[in-house]
Amino acid sequence: MNTATLRRTDFADGDSLAAGLAETVAERLRAGIAARGAASLAVSGGRTPGRFFAALAIQDLDWAKVTVTLVDERWVRADDQRSNEGFVRRGLLQDKAAVAGFVGLVSDPETLEETPEAGLAAVASRVAALPRPLDAVVLGMGADGHTASFFPAGDRLKEALDPAGDALVLPMRAAGAGEPRITLTLPVVAGARAAYLHIEGDEKAGVLAEALEAGDAETLPIRAVLRHPDVNLQVFWCP
Numbered sequence: 294m295n296t297a298t299l300r301r302t303d304f305a306d307g308d309s310l311a312a313g314l315a316e317t318v319a320e321r322l323r324a325g326i327a328a329r330g331a332a333s334l335a336v337s338g339g340r341t342p343g344r345f346f347a348a349l350a351i352q353d354l355d356w357a358k359v360t361v362t363l364v365d366e367r368w369v370r371a372d373d374q375r376s377n378e379g380f381v382r383r384g385l386l387q388d389k390a391a392v393a394g395f396v397g398l399v400s401d402p403e404t405l406e407e408t409p410e411a412g413l414a415a416v417a418s419r420v421a422a423l424p425r426p427l428d429a430v431v432l433g434m435g436a437d438g439h440t441a442s443f444f445p446a447g448d449r450l451k452e453a454l455d456p457a458g459d460a461l462v463l464p465m466r467a468a469g470a471g472e473p474r475i476t477l478t479l480p481v482v483a484g485a486r487a488a489y490l491h492i493e494g495d496e497k498a499g500v501l502a503e504a505l506e507a508g509d510a511e512t513l514p515i516r517a518v519l520r521h522p523d524v525n526l527q528v529f530w531c532p
């Protein structure tokens with residue numbers, strides 16, 4: 294991506310950012326429903342999206358026509374504190390959004406297969422059944438420059454970032470990832486009709502600035518998204 298085309302909106306605080314991002318994403322979902330009768334949204338986990346989820350859940354739209362999925366998941370049960378699915382169920386699939394559909398990235402959130410490799414085929418067929426391109430994808434970013442589960446030194450990073458790869462989801466293991474992961478691949482993320490990056494704090498603003506400079510995508514994997522020709526990323530930032 295040419296730096297000049299990167300759209301960045303700065304907010305005074307996390308609450309105003311959450312409200313602004315929620316309105317933008319809701320508008321995208323309404324447009325998807327109006328155009329195609331249904332809409333799909335992939336959201337990130339971690340910690341940052343909490344206020345955004347709460348603000349999105351109260352947006353007025355036909356949530357029964359929306360399917361929510363995850364950008365990536367930790368290979369843990371849904372009742373684990375680190376489960377992105379659990380976070381989305383508690384935070385986003387509430388209020389008006391309680392009637393939205395949800396497609397998770399673990400094969401069975403309760404009984405969970407032992408490894409993401411064992412559950413991969415089941416998850417991949419579920420993702421393949423989603424209406425794609427996704428209407429919107431909301432990415433986060435770690436201080437190590439990872440987005441989705443595209444971790445620096447991830448064992449399947451090259452494959453996940455292959456713009457011509459066929460896989461929709463892939464397992465990922467990396468020193469910085471904690472437990473094994475499963476992630477949407479770059480073609481699925483980059484193929485979304487709209488892409489947003491939600492980051493907060495000066496440290497992440499600094500990582501983003503560094504990512505916009507020359508350097509390889511395996512060191513700061515967010516670069517793979519920033520540089521993808523089909524992605525027009527809109528950054529939402531607050532201190």
Ligand SMILES: O=C1O[C@H](COP(=O)(O)O)[C@@H](O)[C@H](O)[C@H]1O
Nearest residue numbers: 337338339340341365433434435
């Ligand atoms: O592990 C993850 O981390 C990133 C960033 O999380 P944050 O807590 O620093 O906001 C997140 O985007 C990703 O979905 C998640 O699995």
